[in-house]
Amino acid sequence: MNARRVVLTVWLALGGVAAGCSAPAPKLESLKLGDGRTVAAETLTRGRDVYTYYCVSCHGERGDGQGPAAVGMRPPPRNFRQGLFKFGGVAAGEVPTDEALKRTVRRGLHGTPMLPWDVPAADVEAVVQYLKTFSPRWSQEAPGQPLEVSADPWKGREAEAVERGKAVYHVAGAGHAGCSGCHVAYLPKPELEALTEQVTKRKVDLSKADPYTALARDTDYSVAVDDKGEPTQMAKVLPPDFLVHRVRTVWPLGAMVEGAEYTPERQREELYRVISAGVGGAAMPTWKGAIPEENLWALAYYVQTLVNQRDTAEGRALKQRLLNPAK
C-alpha cells in the first residue's frame, strides 16, 4: 500500500512522463455552503491533495468509504457521500461544525483505524472543506448550533456526583436517563431494584430481566455501496460496555492528545460532550436539554469511573460478579 503510494508519487513527480496515461485531476470549482460561506477553489485543491495522500486509502477516491484498505474494516470508514457524522459537536443528526471535524482529524477516534493526523493546521482546514464536496447536504444545510460545555456544577463534590450519575444512568424517568436500557447495567439486580424504587417510588421485579447484555442497534451508516455509490447494506453497532469497549472520543488518563497530557478534567469534559450530543446516525440520542444539566454532568463523572476501569483487574472482577452472582 505504502510502496504503491511512493511509486505513484514518484511517477507524478516525474510529470506523468508517459503523457496521456494519466488524466490531470479535474479542476475544482469553489463551493457555496448552506450557511452562506464560500470555500475557495484553491482551498479545495489543497484539500484534495491532502485527502489523496492521507485519507483515500480508507475513505476512497469517491468518498464512499470503500478505499482499498477499507475491505472488512470495522467500524467501516465513514462514507462521506451520505453526509452523516457521529461526532459533530451538535445535536445528533445535524450538520457538524468545522471545529468538530477538525478535532476528529487531529485526534483520531480512539480504538478505531481512524488515527490522529499530525499535519499542519492549514492542511486539516483544507481537507475538512474538501470532504464537503462529497455530499450535497453541505450546500443545502447550515451546521447545527454548537453544543456548549456548561460549567461543571459538581466541582469538589466528586463522590456525590458519581452517586447521582449512577442513578441517572440506571433509572429511567424523573430527570434520569436510563442509559442501561441500551448499554449494560453495572449493578447487581437487588441494588438495581432498590435504586429504581428509590427514584421512581415504584417497585420493579428484575428477576426475569437480563440487564447485562446489550443488543446491536441499526445505524444509518453504509458498509457496502453499489456502482453508483448508493448504500446497499447498513452497519449495526453495539452500544459500548464501558468496562470492555473504548469510547472513541475519550482517551485514557495520561495519554498525550494533541500535545497535552490527558487529565481527569479533560476526560470528563469529553464525556460530557459526547453524552450531551449523542451519536449522529446511530441509536445514541442527544441528552442535552432532555435531562437537567447537573444530571448530565453527573453522568460524565459516573461513566468516567467505568471508562477508567476498562481492562483492569477491578473492572474484570466487577463484570464477573454481575454475570455470576452468588446464589
Ligand code: HEC
Ligand atoms: C486507516 C483508515 C483510515 C484513514 C487513513 C483515515 N480514516 Fe477517517 N475514518 C476511518 C474509520 C474506520 C472511521 C469510522 C470510525 C467510527 O465510525 O467509529 C473514520 C471516520 C472519519 C470521520 C467521521 C467522524 C464522525 O464524526 O463521524 C472523518 C471526518 C474522517 N474519518 C476523516 C478522515 C480524514 C480527513 C482522513 C485523512 C486525513 C482520514 N479520515 C483518514 C478510517 C480512516
Ligand code: HEC
Ligand atoms: C437508544 C439506545 C441508547 C441509549 C438510551 C443510550 N445510548 Fe449511548 N450509545 C448507543 C449506541 C448504539 C452507541 C454506539 C454508537 C456507534 O457506535 O455508532 C452509543 C454510544 C455511547 C457512547 C460512546 C461514544 C463514543 O465516543 O464512542 C457513550 C459514552 C454513551 N453512548 C453513553 C450513554 C449514556 C451516558 C447514556 C444515557 C444518558 C446513553 N449512552 C444512552 C445507544 C444508546
